[in-house]
Structures are given as C-alpha cells and as structure tokens.
Amino acid sequence: MLLNKTENEVKEKIMANIYTPKDEEEIFAPFSPIIGYKKMSPSFVEKLNNSMDEKMEDWSPNLVGKVTQELKFTKELDKIWATEMGSFLMKYQSHAELYTSLGKRNIQPDIFDYRVDVTSGWFVRQFENEYNPIHVHLGSMLSCVGYLKLPDGIDEEWDEDYKDHHPANGHIQFVYGHAANHTGSNCLMKPQVGDFYVFPAHLHHLVYPFKTKGERRSFSVNFTISATYKDQTQEAKSYAEQEKEMEVAK
Numbered sequence: 001m002l003l004n005k006t007e008n009e010v011k012e013k014i015m016a017n018i019y020t021p022k023d024e025e026e027i028f029a030p031f032s033p034i035i036g037y038k039k040m041s042p043s044f045v046e047k048l049n050n051s052m053d054e055k056m057e058d059w060s061p062n063l064v065g066k067v068t069q070e071l072k073f074t075k076e077l078d079k080i081w082a083t084e085m086g087s088f089l090m091k092y093q094s095h096a097e098l099y100t101s102l103g104k105r106n107i108q109p110d111i112f113d114y115r116v117d118v119t120s121g122w123f124v125r126q127f128e129n130e131y132n133p134i135h136v137h138l139g140s141m142l143s144c145v146g147y148l149k150l151p152d153g154i155d156e157e158w159d160e161d162y163k164d165h166h167p168a169n170g171h172i173q174f175v176y177g178h179a180a181n182h183t184g185s186n187c188l189m190k191p192q193v194g195d196f197y198v199f200p201a202h203l204h205h206l207v208y209p210f211k212t213k214g215e216r217r218s219f220s221v222n223f224t225i226s227a228t229y230k231d232q233t234q235e236a237k238s239y240a241e242q243e244k245e246m247e248v249a250k
C-alpha cells in the first residue's frame, strides 16, 4: 500500500536509520562496533591500584584468562568506578545512538534518567608469558578495560617488537566480522597506564603474551546503560514511539 506524504514523513522519522546525504559527496562507514577511549586521571589509577587486595574474591572461574590472578571488585569499587567514568560513558552512549541511527537519534537526558548498572568488575594480573584467549563478555551490554600497571622495561621489548611487521606483544586486539576488501576487521591497542577503552560486550578480543618480567595490571567492568522515564506517571511506550522522542532536534 502506498503511504501518503505525511505518513511517509512520519514513517521516515520513526525508522531512524534511513541514510540521508547532507553533502554532495560523502564516504561513511555505517557498520561497526563502537569503541570509546579516555585517559584516566593519575589519581584514579592510583586509587584503583591501592584498592587492589590479593584477598579479594577470586573471579577467575568466570573468566578465560591464562593469567596469574583475576580479583573481583568490591561493591564499593563498582560504585567508585561508575561515578568516575559516568560522564564519559554518557558521551559514548550519545555517540553510539547517533552513529547507529545515522545521526538521527540521540540520548534525551531531559526525558530519561540514564543509569550505569555494573554487573561485575575485576582486576587482571598478567605476568610474562601469560595471555588471554579470544573471548567475549557475557551478561551485560557493554564492557571496558583500563590499564593500571606495566612491567618495568617493557618499552625495550616493544621497541624490538615494533621492528617486526606485525608487533603484538602484550597488546589487546579487537576482532570483528571477517576480512574483506574495504572493510576493517580488527585493531590492536598498545596498553599505556591510564588508557581506558569501552566496547560492546560481545566484541571479540584477546591479549597477547609479553616476555618482560613483571606485572601488566588491568581491570575490566561489565555493565549496562539503561534509560527510564523521568516522569514516573508516563505510560510505557512502544519502541518506535521512544525512538521518535529520542530523535535529534533539527
């Protein structure tokens, strides 16, 4: 059935990810998991390092890492992390909304309250010759990794490794889809103390071993960003109605 102009306009607004060129020429990448990067403050890195205690709950039975120790965050640490990273996570959420709707939908803090719900957080203590096999994180919408410590002297190992055509020692690699022409399928990150990455929990990733003696310490947190109406009397709306409300103001 043919829709009249008004119905078509309404439909286009609701179906948010219809591509609309804004310029005479555009090159764009509409398909990709979204990764956010932030440099954490030195004081936050120090706080997390000082919070780590070897008596914390052993979280390794839930994880795939072939590493020395994986220690679960306390509830208090979950909260400290969510408070510290909250505003950046909302920037990430905003970017993701815009990206996945081709610029037509954004977060609406005037209508919704957004919340970061932590499922679990943990420290990863990886030493020389240890590694983390390819995996995804289950039970949450998003996950992240932050770097807290590196072995003394790892820069020399990296200087040597970077002479090779494919350096990877101690790096994290994200993998998505499969190799194809004009399509990115993976990326590597060289960890630096203070680096923080947020990514969709179902994005495959792995960590390569390194040779330098000492600890490469990181943390991960699994979490979900949820939105609830500020106006508690508001009746539940369909997904299409919610999407329309979240449309970017033109």
Ligand SMILES: [Fe+2]
Pocket: 135, 136, 137, 205, 220
């Ligand atoms: Fe992981």
